Amino acid sequence: MLSLRRILALARKELLAVLKDRRTRLSLLVPVLVQTLVFGYAASYDLNRVPYVLFSRDSGEAATALIARFDGTGLFQRVATVTRERDLRAAIDARRALLAIGIPQDFSRRLAAGQPAEVQLIADGRNSNTANTALSYAQSVISAFNAQWRAAHGAPQPPVRLLTRAWYNPNLVTRWDMVPGLIGTLTLLQTLLLTAMSVARERELGTFDQLLVTPMRPAEIMAGKALPAMLIGITQATGVLLVAQLWFRIPFEGSFAVLYGGLVLFVLAAVGIGLVVSALSYTMQQAMLYSFVLLMPFTLLSGLTTPIANMPPVLQYFTRINPLRYAIDIAQRVYLEGAGPRLLLPDLWPLTLIAVVTLSAASWMFRHRLQ
Amino acid sequence: MNAVAPAVLECREVHKSFGPRAPALAGVSLSVPAGSLSALIGPDGAGKTTLIRLVCGLLRPERGSLRVLGLDPVHQAQRIQEQVSYMPQKFGLYEDLTVRENLDLYADLHGVSREERAARYPQLLHMTDLGRFEARLAGQLSGGMKQKLGLACTLVRPPQLLLLDEPTVGVDPLSRRELWQIVRRLVREEGLTVLMSTAYLDEAEGADRVIVLQAGRVLAEQAPGEITRLAAGRTFKLTPRAGENARTLQARLLGDESVIDAVPDAGTVRCVGAHPQCVPQSGARPVPPRFEDGFMVLLRGHEPPEAHSDIVLRHAPPQASGALIEVRGLLKRFGAFTAVDQVSFSVARGEIFGLLGPNGAGKTTTFRMLCGLLVPSGGVLRIGAVDVARAGDAARGQLGYVAQKFSLYGPLSVRENLEFFASAYGLHGAARRERIAWAMGQFELTGARGAAADLPGGFKQRLAMAAALLHEPRILFLDEPTSGADPLARRAFWRRISALAAQGVTVVVTTHFMQEAEYCDHIVIMDAGRVLAQGTPAEVRARAPERADYEPTMEDAFIAVIEQARAAEAPAGAR
Numbered sequence: 001m002l003s004l005r006r007i008l009a010l011a012r013k014e015l016l017a018v019l020k021d022r023r024t025r026l027s028l029l030v031p032v033l034v035q036t037l038v039f040g041y042a043a044s045y046d047l048n049r050v051p052y053v054l055f056s057r058d059s060g061e062a063a064t065a066l067i068a069r070f071d072g073t074g075l076f077q078r079v080a081t082v083t084r085e086r087d088l089r090a091a092i093d094a095r096r097a098l099l100a101i102g103i104p105q106d107f108s109r110r111l112a113a114g115q116p117a118e119v120q121l122i123a124d125g126r127n128s129n130t131a132n133t134a135l136s137y138a139q140s141v142i143s144a145f146n147a148q149w150r151a152a153h154g155a156p157q158p159p160v161r162l163l164t165r166a167w168y169n170p171n172l173v174t175r176w177d178m179v180p181g182l183i184g185t186l187t188l189l190q191t192l193l194l195t196a197m198s199v200a201r202e203r204e205l206g207t208f209d210q211l212l213v214t215p216m217r218p219a220e221i222m223a224g225k226a227l228p229a230m231l232i233g234i235t236q237a238t239g240v241l242l243v244a245q246l247w248f249r250i251p252f253e254g255s256f257a258v259l260y261g262g263l264v265l266f267v268l269a270a271v272g273i274g275l276v277v278s279a280l281s282y283t284m285q286q287a288m289l290y291s292f293v294l295l296m297p298f299t300l301l302s303g304l305t306t307p308i309a310n311m312p313p314v315l316q317y318f319t320r321i322n323p324l325r326y327a328i329d330i331a332q333r334v335y336l337e338g339a340g341p342r343l344l345l346p347d348l349w350p351l352t353l354i355a356v357v358t359l360s361a362a363s364w365m366f367r368h369r370l371q
Numbered sequence: 372m373n374a375v376a377p378a379v380l381e382c383r384e385v386h387k388s389f390g391p392r393a394p395a396l397a398g399v400s401l402s403v404p405a406g407s408l409s410a411l412i413g414p415d416g417a418g419k420t421t422l423i424r425l426v427c428g429l430l431r432p433e434r435g436s437l438r439v440l441g442l443d444p445v446h447q448a449q450r451i452q453e454q455v456s457y458m459p460q461k462f463g464l465y466e467d468l469t470v471r472e473n474l475d476l477y478a479d480l481h482g483v484s485r486e487e488r489a490a491r492y493p494q495l496l497h498m499t500d501l502g503r504f505e506a507r508l509a510g511q512l513s514g515g516m517k518q519k520l521g522l523a524c525t526l527v528r529p530p531q532l533l534l535l536d537e538p539t540v541g542v543d544p545l546s547r548r549e550l551w552q553i554v555r556r557l558v559r560e561e562g563l564t565v566l567m568s569t570a571y572l573d574e575a576e577g578a579d580r581v582i583v584l585q586a587g588r589v590l591a592e593q594a595p596g597e598i599t600r601l602a603a604g605r606t607f608k609l610t611p612r613a614g615e616n617a618r619t620l621q622a623r624l625l626g627d628e629s630v631i632d633a634v635p636d637a638g639t640v641r642c643v644g645a646h647p648q649c650v651p652q653s654g655a656r657p658v659p660p661r662f663e664d665g666f667m668v669l670l671r672g673h674e675p676p677e678a679h680s681d682i683v684l685r686h687a688p689p690q691a692s693g694a695l696i697e698v699r700g701l702l703k704r705f706g707a708f709t710a711v712d713q714v715s716f717s718v719a720r721g722e723i724f725g726l727l728g729p730n731g732a733g734k735t736t737t738f739r740m741l742c743g744l745l746v747p748s749g750g751v752l753r754i755g756a757v758d759v760a761r762a763g764d765a766a767r768g769q770l771g772y773v774a775q776k777f778s779l780y781g782p783l784s785v786r787e788n789l790e791f792f793a794s795a796y797g798l799h800g801a802a803r804r805e806r807i808a809w810a811m812g813q814f815e816l817t818g819a820r821g822a823a824a825d826l827p828g829g830f831k832q833r834l835a836m837a838a839a840l841l842h843e844p845r846i847l848f849l850d851e852p853t854s855g856a857d858p859l860a861r862r863a864f865w866r867r868i869s870a871l872a873a874q875g876v877t878v879v880v881t882t883h884f885m886q887e888a889e890y891c892d893h894i895v896i897m898d899a900g901r902v903l904a905q906g907t908p909a910e911v912r913a914r915a916p917e918r919a920d921y922e923p924t925m926e927d928a929f930i931a932v933i934e935q936a937r938a939a940e941a942p943a944g945a946r
Contacts, residue, residue, distance in 0.1 A: 006797065008794075009790075009795060010795070012791070013780065013783065013791040016783055016787055017782045020782045020783070205778060205781070206774050206775075207779065209742075209778065210772065210778045210779065211795070212744055213743060213744065213767055213770060213772040214767060214792070214795040214796055215764045215796060215797060
């Protein structure tokens with residue numbers, strides 16, 4: 001029989017040991033909040049004010065209208081107007097401009113004559129991501145120009161008109177999916193470290209022996225260690241959630257019960273991994289090292305920054321045992337889409353499986369490390 | 372000109388304090404002549420380490436003057452450090468480097484040239500007998516060998532003055548004797564000046580001069596023989612009456628105001644009277660004084676013994692028929708290495724059982740198996756008729772365990788620690804409150820404020836004992852409880868243990884202090900995983916070689932037993 005009293009006594013002791021020290025207390029909350037703010041502002045694929053050079057050899061009405069459109073969106077900022085191709089090249093080489101717009105001499109004339117005209121877009125491909133984004137912004141400006149031109153000049157509309165709507169994030173703001181994704185990522189970091197270090201610390205100080213000679217069973221020790229780590233993990237997740245809602249004002253569509261239900265499962269899985277690490281390490285240094293070795297691939301292969309679908313198939317398989325992958329999916333979908341438990345089932349059952357496997361493994365290792 | 376050897380170290384009215392507490396040093400004046408071995412002794416917190424650190428210029432005195440090798444440590448610390456070698460209590464050996472690499476590292480740090488090394492290393496390795504282990508990792512050396520390596524690293528550059536801070540703490544008697552011989556030889560043959568602090572009074576007795584510090588003041592600065600003479604005419608031996616053992620007689624004597632000190636010794640009790648010619652009791656037979664007796668007279672003259680009440684248990688442990696702990700053919704293997712080989716013994720209720728042996732003898736492994744921290748590879752291990760391997764939880768509820776170093780939770784307060792351990796042992800509600808109140812009262816813990824980590828050493832040990840006794844265990848396990856403790860603290864500790872045993876608690880203890888084996892009812896000496904000798908202290912002591920000049924001590928017996936066994940092993944290994 002496991003004794004709930006003993007588990008709660010250990011959990012209380014763990015919390016006291018962590019929270020009594022002012023510095024530890026701060027180190028549990030402040031970095032999470034700071035990282036949320038930093039990620040929320042810095043990690044964005046959205047481009048604001050794309051710097052561009054204009055290389056226009058046409059001063060006609062249509063060319064002026066097109067340029068006015070670029071300048072009027074607020075998305076583009078003209079950094080130079082050049083008259084020679086050499087200057088255009090120099091601006092891009094020096095990274096002063098991300099994009100160059102070239103308008104030929106006969107642009108306005110051809111349009112006025114009802115003929116198709118050309119515009120040239122040159123992008124700095126050294127960063128493919130930003131180049132793509134900048135080009136797609138420019139294309140949308142040009143399609144809007146096309147549609148307006150046709151309407152104004154009585155030209156027939158094209159047979160297919162494209163209507164795009166982005167659901168759940170209508171303006172496709174990166175922050176909207178990045179910040180909810182952090183709920184899982186930052187919680188994983190701290191929960192994993194906290195559990196991995198807690199047993200190693202006791203081993204180093206010699207208090208672990210003192211604990212083992214009490215009638216406490218390995219499973220009780222594990223539960224007593226897991227409980228406070230989960231509590232702290234959930235508190236940190238709440239911190240990120242609060243920043244998302246109160247500071248960034250990202251609208252929350254789902255139910256808190258569903259979100260927290262998923263988080264509990266996720267934190268359980270993270271604690272399980274932390275306990276496996278702690279069962280394997282003799283010193284705090286080892287525990288810290290193992291944790292960081294795990295954290296890197298967990299974060300990279302979570303889908304937070306790069307889509308899982310773009311990864312090579314082998315790595316895609318690996319993401320299936322990564323609890324963070326599911327946590328990010330749950331957080332983003334509950335937050336932005338308002339997904340319910342039924343829709344989240346494909347995330348919830350793997351998390352449960354990971355938690356069961358890691359916790360059983362840790363419990364087995366604790367019993368057998370006594371040999 | 373002065374004919375007396377010039378003083379290498381000269382202190383005049385040195386004061387030093389840390390924060391608002393009582394000063395660490397309150398007007399210390401002393402001098403250390405060249406080419407001598409001076410021992411620095413005194414209770415924990417007397418200021419020994421502070422004094423040594425002032426000498427090497429690591430601390431600044433508040434008042435008073437210091438001259439080290441004619442230099443001023445405040446302004447010329449660098450020049451002093453070039454000529455003085457200092458080995459702190461925890462010497463910074465790098466456990467992941469080999470013996471040789473550690474030496475190289477310290478030689479590099481001190482800028483010792485290649486040629487000097489070539490001359491110095493063989494000398495150091497021969498002296499410490501570490502030549503065979505040059506390629507071994509420092510982390511894999513035994514405690515005694517680590518200290519010897521620390522000494523070798525300290526001496527890579529020949530110093531003018533060697534400062535050693537408790538170099539023999541946690542080192543077994545054999546290694547301690549070797550280390551001590553090395554230091555003596557350095558003084559005799561190389562004319563080195565040594566100042567060493569120690570908790571072992573027998574080491575101090577072998578020094579040229581003894582400096583006794585207490586509460587930051589010098590009580591005495593004399594030859595050891597003069598300190599011994601302080602107890603002249605006051606030392607007696609008493610034989611317990613029928614039905615009384617040496618421990619109970621000792622406890623009775625300590626309660627007597629005319630007695631300064633009493634310790635069990637070879638089945639009798641040695642005691643020191645408070646006044647010359649004051650015979651404490653009829654039947655007392657005068658004996659020649661020992662250094663320790665003189666030291667106790669000196670200390671007690673300045674500090675009356677603390678008011679001490681013996682621990683009183685609420686409930687005596689249940690009676691047991693037969694042995695309470697039964698060990699037969701106990702075996703522990705780590706891979707191909709056999710750490711504990713066919714160990715058998717039994718312990719009865721209310722006995723104090725001592726487990727002795729050099730570092731690496733397998734006594735810690737045996738101890739850990741008894742507590743259920745290690746699973747035996749074979750043999751029988753029963754506690755109160757319960758097989759420890761099968762019913763771990765049930766057996767553990769009957770045990771109390773005090774680890775060698777303080778291993779309660781530092782950030783938690785005294786009460787929070789007690790609350791946690793009470794709950795861990797399944798106490799709750801009124802029973803828990805009652806037991807915590809008992810422990811706080813019995814172990815005088817009520818005055819403690821703040822985190823346990825910041826409490827003074829003696830306080831921490833009382834807290835550890837209190838935590839181990841909360842659940843009224845039948846058996847108390849103590850792993851080197853007196854390691855590093857001063858003579859006064861050790862006496863207070865054993866008084867508590869004796870009181871517990873008298874009330875029926877069974878005590879299993881490991882120790883490096885051979886005199887402390889005299890407190891035990893039954894002892895086992897182990898080496899290389901096997902039991903070499905066991906029996907009552909008197910039976911084991913009888914194995915010491917006859918001495919004409921003095922009665923053999925437990926330490927003589929211990930060393931004789933180990934050396935005989937190792938000598939018998941050597942030809943077998945060569946075969």
